[in-house]
Amino acid sequence: MTVVPHRVPGAQPEPDVAETRRDTATISGDDVLVALGAMAAAISITALIFYWIAPFSGVLGFVVVSFVMFLALYAALVWLDGDGPAVRDRIVGAAVHGIAALLIMALVFVVVFTLLKGYRALIHPNFFTQDLTKAGPLEPLTVGGGLHAVVGTLEQIGLALVITVPLGLLCALFLSELRGGFTRFVRTIVEAMTALPSIVAGLFIYATVLLILGFEKSGFAASLAISVMMLPIMIRASDVVLRLVPGHLKEASLALGASRWRTVRTVVLPTARPGLATAVILATARGIGETSPVLLTAGYSAALNPDPFHGPQVSLPLATFTLIKSPQPNVVARGFGTAALLLGLVLLLFIVARLIGGRGPQDLSKRQARRRARMSARDVARFTRQQQRLAQQFAQQGVNTSE
Amino acid sequence: MTSAVATPERRRRLRPSGGPDRVFRVVLRLAGAAVLVLMAMVGTFLFTKAVSALRVAGWSFLTTEEWEPDSGRFGIAAVLTGTILIASVAISIAVPLATGMALYVSEYAPGRVRRILINMIDLMAAVPSVVYGLWGFAFLQAHMIGLARWLSTYFAWFPLFKVTGSDPRDPLATETVYTSSTFIAGLVVALMVAPVICSIMREAFSQAPIGEREGAYALGATRWGMIRSVVLPFGKGGMIGGTMLGLGRALGETIAVYLIISPVFVIQPHVLQNGANSVSALIALRYGESGPMALSALMAAGVALFLLTLVVNFAAGSIVARSRSGAESEA
Numbered sequence: 001m002t003v004v005p006h007r008v009p010g011a012q013p014e015p016d017v018a019e020t021r022r023d024t025a026t027i028s029g030d031d032v033l034v035a036l037g038a039m040a041a042a043i044s045i046t047a048l049i050f051y052w053i054a055p056f057s058g059v060l061g062f063v064v065v066s067f068v069m070f071l072a073l074y075a076a077l078v079w080l081d082g083d084g085p086a087v088r089d090r091i092v093g094a095a096v097h098g099i100a101a102l103l104i105m106a107l108v109f110v111v112v113f114t115l116l117k118g119y120r121a122l123i124h125p126n127f128f129t130q131d132l133t134k135a136g137p138l139e140p141l142t143v144g145g146g147l148h149a150v151v152g153t154l155e156q157i158g159l160a161l162v163i164t165v166p167l168g169l170l171c172a173l174f175l176s177e178l179r180g181g182f183t184r185f186v187r188t189i190v191e192a193m194t195a196l197p198s199i200v201a202g203l204f205i206y207a208t209v210l211l212i213l214g215f216e217k218s219g220f221a222a223s224l225a226i227s228v229m230m231l232p233i234m235i236r237a238s239d240v241v242l243r244l245v246p247g248h249l250k251e252a253s254l255a256l257g258a259s260r261w262r263t264v265r266t267v268v269l270p271t272a273r274p275g276l277a278t279a280v281i282l283a284t285a286r287g288i289g290e291t292s293p294v295l296l297t298a299g300y301s302a303a304l305n306p307d308p309f310h311g312p313q314v315s316l317p318l319a320t321f322t323l324i325k326s327p328q329p330n331v332v333a334r335g336f337g338t339a340a341l342l343l344g345l346v347l348l349l350f351i352v353a354r355l356i357g358g359r360g361p362q363d364l365s366k367r368q369a370r371r372r373a374r375m376s377a378r379d380v381a382r383f384t385r386q387q388q389r390l391a392q393q394f395a396q397q398g399v400n401t402s403e
Numbered sequence: 404m405t406s407a408v409a410t411p412e413r414r415r416r417l418r419p420s421g422g423p424d425r426v427f428r429v430v431l432r433l434a435g436a437a438v439l440v441l442m443a444m445v446g447t448f449l450f451t452k453a454v455s456a457l458r459v460a461g462w463s464f465l466t467t468e469e470w471e472p473d474s475g476r477f478g479i480a481a482v483l484t485g486t487i488l489i490a491s492v493a494i495s496i497a498v499p500l501a502t503g504m505a506l507y508v509s510e511y512a513p514g515r516v517r518r519i520l521i522n523m524i525d526l527m528a529a530v531p532s533v534v535y536g537l538w539g540f541a542f543l544q545a546h547m548i549g550l551a552r553w554l555s556t557y558f559a560w561f562p563l564f565k566v567t568g569s570d571p572r573d574p575l576a577t578e579t580v581y582t583s584s585t586f587i588a589g590l591v592v593a594l595m596v597a598p599v600i601c602s603i604m605r606e607a608f609s610q611a612p613i614g615e616r617e618g619a620y621a622l623g624a625t626r627w628g629m630i631r632s633v634v635l636p637f638g639k640g641g642m643i644g645g646t647m648l649g650l651g652r653a654l655g656e657t658i659a660v661y662l663i664i665s666p667v668f669v670i671q672p673h674v675l676q677n678g679a680n681s682v683s684a685l686i687a688l689r690y691g692e693s694g695p696m697a698l699s700a701l702m703a704a705g706v707a708l709f710l711l712t713l714v715v716n717f718a719a720g721s722i723v724a725r726s727r728s729g730a731e732s733e734a
Contacts (some may be wrong), residue, residue, distance in 0.1 A: 058549050089625035096511060099503025103601075104520070106594055107527045110538045117541070170434030178431060184433045193442045195716040198657030199683040200705040204445050206690060207452065207698060228445060261427035282529060289531020292657035292683065296690050317533040321658060324537055332541075339537050343530065350526050398717065 001290035035094075047078045067098055111343060118340025120146075121333045132302035137328040147384070148304040149319035152219055153345070155308045156298070156315055157288050159223035163353045164231050164287075165280060172238035176245075177264060193232040201228040202293030210297065217299030219308030222315065225293035234283040241275030242268065278357035285349045289316040289342065315393040453703035456696065468669050471684065472700035477691065479704050484670045485585065485680035488709065489660060490653040492589025492674055497597040497653075498646050504597070506602035510630055521605070527598035536659030539591030544582055544663065547590065551581040551675045556616070566676045583665040585679040591659045596649035603648060607641020608634050644723030651715045654708065657683035682708040 046066035071094060078090045120141065121127050127145035135144025174186050205225040209215050245268050253263040269276075299312025302324055307313075314322075316338050323335030457464055459475055467478025508520050555566040566580055611634045619629040635642075660681050666688060667678035682704050690701060 033523050056485055060546075060550060061553075076441045085625050085628060089627040092627040092630075093511065096507045099500055100507035100511075100520075101486070103500045103504045103597060104523070107523075107598065110535060110594065111527075111530065113538055113542055114534050167434060167438060170431060171438040174431040174435035178428065178435075182432075183435070186439050188647050189442050191720060192717070193445070195651055195655075195709065195712040196445070197657070197683055197705070197708055197712060199655070199657040200449065200709055201445070201702060203686055203690060204449060208448065211698070213534055231441070235438065259422070259424040259427075261423050264427070285529045286451075289529075289533065291531070291533045294686060295658075295687060311643070317531055320533050320537060321662070324540060324662070334542075336537070339534055343534055346529055346531060350529055354522060370509065 029257045038070050038074035041073050042066045114329050115340050117336035121337030131304040137331050149314050149316045149338050152313040153315040156219045156223040157395050160226040162226040168234035171235050178244035190235050198229045198290050200294040202296035206296045217312050219313035222294045222298035225297045226287045230283050230287040241272050245271045257328035278353045281349050281353035287344045291321050294318045412416045419597040447708050452699050453706040455705040456699035470668050472697040477700050481668050481670050482680045482682045482685045486682050488585050489589045493592035493653040494650050498594035501597045501601035504601045508605050524598045524602050533658050535595045536662040540662040547587050548578050548581045555675045563674050565673050580677050583677050585674040588660045588663045592653045592656050596652045600645045600649035603645030604642050607638035611637035640722050644719045647715050647719030654712050660684050661687050
């Protein structure tokens with residue numbers, strides 16, 4: 001806090017010296033000391049209460065009581081040389097910092113907990129090369145693994161992507177490029193479908209594909225269920241990205257005489273490409289982690305089943321869900337292993353999405369830049385050829401009248 | 404062409420160009436129609452299937468607590484109440500956390516930390532729900548008993564916090580009454596939806612116009628004064644919309660809830676007490692008993708849940724859209 005010195009009326013004017021540069025830092029040394037002092041006092045008082053005065057116990061209680069204590073003491077200390085607004089400002093600031101720290105710690109803890117628990121299973125290389133056919137509940141972790149679930153996840157999400165990417169991107173283009181009542185109607189329906197709970201999507205596929213059409217539980221049925229769930233998400237995300245393409249770019253292309261299709265192919269899609277890739281990848285991450293539609297449609301098997309069209313095929317989230325409920329510690333450890341793998345997969349997808357999405361349409365990779373340069377050189381050559389040809393024609397016809 | 408002076412130019416009609424463009428438009432329309440048909444099929448199928456169950460149950464579908472479709476006594480009174488209770492616990496925990504986090508990221512965090520936190524929150528929103536469920540099941544459950552007992556001991560006057568069948572003065576009393584409760588399921592769902600809510604709120608907060616922010620500072624506002632008078636009013640739409648979007652996610656959550664609760668088919672308003680239920684957990688639990696009536700009843704429950712999330716989502720969408728356009732016009 002900057003303390004402005006009181007100017008006493010009638011005092012002699014300040015000496016005429018060169019103005020010193022003012023410190024504009026928002027945190028001064030005093031503030032840090034006040035916060036640290038309040039913190040130390042809060043922890044000591046809480047410890048006093050917990051271990052000497054009252055029969056309280058528990059880490060959670062300690063943290064909560066000391067935080068409340070800290071807020072009170074901090075308010076009192078700020079009050080000493082500040083006014084009401086300053087006190088409120090500091091209290092809110094401290095509370096916001098506390099909440100942010102709490103949420104971040106909780107979220108990081110969820111991830112780290114899963115990874116640490118999964119570590120026990122993941123250090124055995126057989127976890128990546130075997131399925132669970134030979135691994136009974138009492139077998140040590142050196143037998144059996146999650147290969148079948150990895151294969152199942154990859155095949156199911158692959159099939160789902162084959163269905164959703166073309167359909168989703170075309171539909172998003174339809175929503176952003178064409179206008180009219182029909183478009184609005186489709187957009188409303190798609191928005192409504194994003195509210196479909198994933199378990200209901202699974203129930204739909206279960207009732208139609210499995211019960212009415214008579215297919216068996218398989219990876220394909222699961223990928224259909226995932227597609228029903230992913231499609232609206234992908235359409236909405238891509239639609240948002242496509243609508244962000246600046247209108248003047250499209251209009252420039254149309255004004256140069258390009259058709260709608262050419263405009264989309266050469267202007268809209270390249271401009272929106274990083275955003276579209278991000279939309280697809282984030283929808284994939286959602287689809288990969290969905291358990292409930294898979295639970296209803298894929299069936300469970302402990303064996304590796306590379307054929308997604310016949311027989312039950314388990315995926316990573318479903319394997320996690322099934323294994324974790326076992327009372328045997330080794331089976332539970334395998335469940336954590338599959339969860340950690342799933343988490344790693346989502347993390348990988350997310351990083352890829354950020355790497356692609358973080359790059360705007362104008363910053364190109366080296367290869368893209370070379371290709372752009374080649375294309376523009378070709379255009380220059382084409383234009384000069386055309387001009388030469390025109391000049392020749394004019395010369396032949398002797399039309400040289402403009403001067 | 405300069406001959407236009409002689410013959411007055413006729414107004415040109417703008418026509419969609421032909422050739423490949425027509426094919427392009429047809430393909431786009433087909434894709435739109437295909438998606439529409441698919442989505443409409445899901446919707447109509449669920450509704451028509453649900454109708455046959457609703458015809459059997461009639462209005463008692465909304466008031467019956469049991470779930471015995473084969474004897475014709477089934478209803479969503481218990482599961483729907485359970486769903487709403489879990490979602491409200493989740494939202495009432497997640498919204499303060501998400502608001503604080505969003506304010507921290509958009510107003511307090513220094514530049515580099517802010518970028519890391521934004522990425523981290525988006526990543527957390529993408530973490531599969533089964534991972535959260537796993538954490539709740541394997542870790543949180545056991546560590547929340549103390550808190551649940553404390554709440555039920557000192558706040559039992561609040562009807563939701565009452566726990567029947569426990570005596571806080573009896574040191575040997577079993578602790579299982581405090582496990583598998585609505586509270587713990589809600590806590591896990593809260594952590595799951597907090598990043599979703601937070602990222603929408605953060606976006607809304609960061610759209611508060613810089614001119615007004617600096618105006619507030621120039622008038623001598625503290626940082627909190629600026630937040631209260633500029634950021635929060637501008638972000639109000641985003642806050643409400645984000646909350647409702649999170650509510651939609653919380654209502655539809657299956658796996659995390661299913662892993663934690665022990666299902667009961669009575670209306671269980673005591674959130675700290677063992678036993679809870681939700682529509683999605685009911686579907687996951689009972690889809691296997693594939694009698695046509697049972698399945699149709701599950702569809703009806705699913706449709707009820709879908710309608711609920713639909714209303715919540717549309718409300719959220721319209722609020723977010725309205726707030727966004729308002730913020731842009733001011734900037």
